[in-house]
Amino acid sequence: MRAKSIATLTVLAALAGLYWWLWLDHRMPADREFAIDVAELRRLAGEGDGAKPDAVRFEKSSALAFTESMIVTGGRWAVVDMPVYAFQLHYPDRTIVVDTAMDRSLAKPAFLLQSFDDDAYARVERALDTAALIVVTHEHFDHSGGLAQHPRLAQIWPAVRLTETQLAHVDRMAPATLPQALLDEADALRYERYHALAPGVVLIKSPGHTPGSQMVYVQLADGRELLLLGDVAWKQRNLDLVRERPRFVTALLIREDREAVHAQLRALHRLAREQSAIRQVPGHDAGVIDALAAEGLLQPGFVLPAT
Numbered sequence: 001m002r003a004k005s006i007a008t009l010t011v012l013a014a015l016a017g018l019y020w021w022l023w024l025d026h027r028m029p030a031d032r033e034f035a036i037d038v039a040e041l042r043r044l045a046g047e048g049d050g051a052k053p054d055a056v057r058f059e060k061s062s063a064l065a066f067t068e069s070m071i072v073t074g075g076r077w078a079v080v081d082m083p084v085y086a087f088q089l090h091y092p093d094r095t096i097v098v099d100t101a102m103d104r105s106l107a108k109p110a111f112l113l114q115s116f117d118d119d120a121y122a123r124v125e126r127a128l129d130t131a132a133l134i135v136v137t138h139e140h141f142d143h144s145g146g147l148a149q150h151p152r153l154a155q156i157w158p159a160v161r162l163t164e165t166q167l168a169h170v171d172r173m174a175p176a177t178l179p180q181a182l183l184d185e186a187d188a189l190r191y192e193r194y195h196a197l198a199p200g201v202v203l204i205k206s207p208g209h210t211p212g213s214q215m216v217y218v219q220l221a222d223g224r225e226l227l228l229l230g231d232v233a234w235k236q237r238n239l240d241l242v243r244e245r246p247r248f249v250t251a252l253l254i255r256e257d258r259e260a261v262h263a264q265l266r267a268l269h270r271l272a273r274e275q276s277a278i279r280q281v282p283g284h285d286a287g288v289i290d291a292l293a294a295e296g297l298l299q300p301g302f303v304l305p306a307t
């Protein structure tokens, strides 16, 4: 009898330890560093001929449901909204699309789809037809799926700028896939730390959430600044608390370099304090997007060419 209860207690203690390790442990070594050189970003944003973007527009085409405990370590077991966005950098004479959302076929089996806006997604799809450049913040299908599923992918392919690392990890796009024939002729974007993509737009290499993750710094023609974080942070709460997703998500679901992301969160937290004019946009936070839209820093709805 006594041996039995000791065994039971041992199992319970092991389970409690496992739960703590997977869901609650937010200790993190602080020896990894991620530096953000703002002066260099601003310098690169000024490179290239032509005007900077006059607006950053967004579409919210679907929303998933996660628990807060999946988003931030130690979070509540309450269901929260995970909206999916695409962004359009608008120039007087062209557009750049950053992140392409995902179509219904990819969204449907995805984790707890809450809503899908067919009209918004149709605008994303049409905007890709005429975009001068198309980039994604990372490989995951809620950012790259609209590209992969595009009905005229071969036609829009010349505008696509996937990085060398993203192309080396197209498996991370699953369940989205890109046709091998297009991958074979893909012109990989290679850069070390920063890349001036276009006037006012600088890519920031940020491996961690996925190998091919990058952030996008945008300086508008009027001087206002945005930093699209991709999924370095899903929510503002990750930045405020400097706290990562739980290990259950980073280790078992995403295979993320958790310490690299944590270093990025520390750097972004510092940046928010020191450079508050650079407005940070987490990957899936309606509160932030709506506040920036209310301030006029983001504009709802993509602009489409007249048909």
Ligand SMILES: [Zn+2]
Residues within 6 Å of the ligand: 140, 142, 143, 231, 283, 284
């Ligand atoms: Zn995402």
